[in-house]
Amino acid sequence: MSGFVEAHSAEVLKAAGRIKPYVRRTPTLTTDLDPALRLKAECFQVTGSFKVRGAFNAVLSLMARDPHPIGVIAVSSGNHAQAVALAARTVGIPALILIPEDANPAKVAATRALGAEVIQQGITFANREQRLREVMAERGFTLVHPFDDWDVIHGQGTAAAEMLADEPGIEVIAAPVGGGGLLSGSAIAAKSSRPSMTVIGVEPVVADDAYQSSKAGTIRSLPAAPNTIADGVRTTAIGARTFEVMFANALVDEIVTVTEEEIATAVRVAWTRLHIALEPTGALPLAAYVAGKLPSDRPTGLILSGGNANLQTVAKLLGTP
């Protein structure tokens, strides 16, 4: 094992201990689809997605460094928002979440219900990073980045670590890749558990910046937020830290891309054959599996990252045979 993997996997282990009282040990499921398949169903995680793992690890690590922080701040229109709000409320510090004006009102309400202050006025997908810096400067809150943060990466790695503890025979592991936090954490856990493990990231064809970055050997950005039903991976570029884990240290073996139709098919398979209500982003690894884009005939673990689907989207998907 390389020193890099060794050092970071020790941090994943520490993260697991730190977040244990606050997150759920989700089940590793077997299915009727394929006896070689295992599913880490993070849709059953607290708040419905894996994001609480990284958010709790970041907030608890912050508290260890500074017992009286002013508060934490995040930009997100989705699962990360709820995760940071919950982690902050749990430790008793304020959370401020910037959410673009056109975000799903249900997700905004869920974030407010967890006690966070939400700023939407004047926030767009395009200007949100700049507005974030301004608000941080004004308020002095500490950023919890959705992926380009070691504490977040180590927290996200605990899902793969649990799956591999449950099923040590797994040889291939696949996870969605947006900014790369979940995939980086999973790769650290996987390579420390079994150096020969094949680690695969899955992203939409229309959001293939991780694929392009892997080929270029440097971070490549999309020109604009991609139009994909997998709305959890609309980030236009991976981060410096996730690039370092995934490609500079080569802990990720391959990035596989899937079409919108393949994602839709996977959501239908999940809901009808596996009986798991996934959001499209959470179904990305299953999309690669169903499309035959993962190595076959080897014990394979898929990290199904979340279940907070937009109901209209899913009702339409299910109504279309």
Next chain:
Amino acid sequence: MSGFVEAHSAEVLKAAGRIKPYVRRTPTLTTDLDPALRLKAECFQVTGSFKVRGAFNAVLSLMARDPHPIGVIAVSSGNHAQAVALAARTVGIPALILIPEDANPAKVAATRALGAEVIQQGITFANREQRLREVMAERGFTLVHPFDDWDVIHGQGTAAAEMLADEPGIEVIAAPVGGGGLLSGSAIAAKSSRPSMTVIGVEPVVADDAYQSSKAGTIRSLPAAPNTIADGVRTTAIGARTFEVMFANALVDEIVTVTEEEIATAVRVAWTRLHIALEPTGALPLAAYVAGKLPSDRPTGLILSGGNANLQTVAKLLGTP
């Protein structure tokens, strides 16, 4: 513990050993809804419902009595059909399933895909019992009754037994009741585990024959198959054996009824907040919970019996806020 409970719970234990190689130990889930709630998610069971537990126990018990049976026969348009087909194929004997002509073609195809012979011609919901007796006489196959059979009842009891092994603190257990096989098995497992356990059956208001039977102290039948979205509990009457367990021996404490709207709400809650894709029948205990019809503030386990939903039904439910 009464001798009745003792004798039958010993059979549930034997059933668990017998069926173990063929069924899945489904997870007992915790949720964000309520820390006192536990869910036995039988939608993740082999074939998508608990029915394989009873079917395998019946078929394996039959093989132990008669190593060369001609075959097994069942009447079902749903989960029991697939369960019996799979159990028969697994042990290598023919299965013959009578399915009403107007059944969902997808379920017929799924049953045929499991190697069963399917007879649909001339079969209706009304005449199916009579046609069954005729075909049994012609072919000499052994009946696997969907609920009024001790082997089936004991097999179904293994789900509750697993949940109570996982979560010994549970004090209230709720399960759907149609013919009463699952509820009877659950009641045997529950009362043997904790004599003070409260055992509750849940059925649609429009299919309240178990409720009526519990009040009358004798089996009461519905005049016709009820029109409910919970299509797994359209049976018009419970059986002699399930009556004996549930009411003659008083192992069931209460039958709760839920409206069609309460069932629809529970399916939406399951799909959107729990991320479990349940069929309406599988959501019956959750419907009673969400409607506030179960005892509150006591550790409660719900047996969510299956996930094989009709897609059109569910797409419509999800599209309706």
